[in-house]
Amino acid sequence: MDHNIIENVSHLKNDDFYNFVNGLVGQQLVDNLCFQSITSTQSLIRNPNVFEIFNMNCSEPDFLTIRERSCFQLDNGKYIVKVGLLNNLNYLLDFLKQQQQNLNVKNDSIEKYPGLSYEFINKHPLLKTLIDWYLLIDEDDRICDDKHRLIKEFINAIIYNLTKPSNHFRYSDNIKDFALSLYILGGKLTYEFVRLNLPGSLPNLTMLHSLISNSNLKISEAEFRFDELQNKLKNLNIQYAFGSEDMTSVIKKIKYDSITNTFVGFPTPLAHGIPIKEY
Numbered sequence: 001m002d003h004n005i006i007e008n009v010s011h012l013k014n015d016d017f018y019n020f021v022n023g024l025v026g027q028q029l030v031d032n033l034c035f036q037s038i039t040s041t042q043s044l045i046r047n048p049n050v051f052e053i054f055n056m057n058c059s060e061p062d063f064l065t066i067r068e069r070s071c072f073q074l075d076n077g078k079y080i081v082k083v084g085l086l087n088n089l090n091y092l093l094d095f096l097k098q099q100q101q102n103l104n105v106k107n108d109s110i111e112k113y114p115g116l117s118y119e120f121i122n123k124h125p126l127l128k129t130l131i132d133w134y135l136l137i138d139e140d141d142r143i144c145d146d147k148h149r150l151i152k153e154f155i156n157a158i159i160y161n162l163t164k165p166s167n168h169f170r171y172s173d174n175i176k177d178f179a180l181s182l183y184i185l186g187g188k189l190t191y192e193f194v195r196l197n198l199p200g201s202l203p204n205l206t207m208l209h210s211l212i213s214n215s216n217l218k219i220s221e222a223e224f225r226f227d228e229l230q231n232k233l234k235n236l237n238i239q240y241a242f243g244s245e246d247m248t249s250v251i252k253k254i255k256y257d258s259i260t261n262t263f264v265g266f267p268t269p270l271a272h273g274i275p276i277k278e279y
Contacts, residue, residue: 009041009095009096009099010041010042010096010099010100010103011041011042012040012041013039013040013041014039014040017039017040017041018030018033018034018039021033021092024091024092024095025088025089025091025092026088028069028070028085028088029085029088029089029092031066031069032050032051032066032070032085033050035062035063035066036050036053038050041096044092044093044096045093045096045097045100048089048093050089051070051071051081051085051086051089054067054070054071054079054081055078055079067079070082070085130155149174150174150175150178153172153174153175154175154201156172157170157171157172157175157200157201158198158199158200158201159200160200161199161200161201162199162200166204169200169203171202171203171207175201175202175203176203176211178202179191179202179203179208179211180208180211180212182194182202183208188205191205191208192205213259220257220260220262220277221257221260221262221264221268221275221277222268222275222276222277223277224274253265254266
């Protein structure tokens with residue numbers, strides 16, 4: 001079938017429309033459309049129930065002839081359309097609707113990105129997929145749905161950062177929170193493996209350490225944050241939790257911590273069994 005006809009199928013009329021239908025599904029359906037003066041693609045899309053008239057009372061010879069060719073008459077006097085003809089109509093309607101959707105995507109793309117041609121978008125599968133996905137989200141009214149928020153921010157961050165020098169990379173608060181969680185749960189090697197294989201997706205370690213130092217996550221010797229732990233468990237609606245230490249190392253030398261202004265490494269005295277902070 002002519003590619004130009006397929007591209008312009010939404011605008012076909014009269015003989016061009018009938019020739020197209022004949023080439024796609026056969027002459028019998030053309031006869032039904034012609035009998036009802038359905039002369040264009042848009043007319044058919046707006047009135048898809050072509051066979052409803054066959055259960056009407058009409059004595060016109062042309063009507064009786066086309067009904068006899070298109071239907072079976074049941075014992076109760078009702079008529080049912082032949083399966084093959086019905087399938088042809090459904091196939092035609094599905095084809096036309098798909099072409100209409102493709103045309104809408106093309107028009108939306110041209111309208112939103114006048115500098116990009118439809119051929120250019122089709123040439124790059126990633127770009128086409130992104131446009132289709134965002135259009136789907138808009139149609140389903142899920143633009144603010146939480147389950148899509150993080151992945152959208154990742155996509156935006158990666159694409160934005162790939163067009164900028166590394167010292168101009170930008171990340172949303174949600175991505176920063178995700179980066180902290182990944183670093184804490186997965187460790188440095190896991191974090192770097194993900195970051196280096198997805199350029200622009202996650203902050204580098206320097207920025208990450210800065211986030212940690214500015215977020216009151218600094219661990220101080222002999223400091224127990226029972227109040228913060230209680231608030232965290234309350235927010236998560238957890239009544240019981242288990243804690244364990246996965247690694248205990250011997251401190252080889254005394255170190256000075258400039259943030260807490262203390263020396264780390266001295267044996268810490270106890271008060272009622274609890275180490276004294278910043279002794």
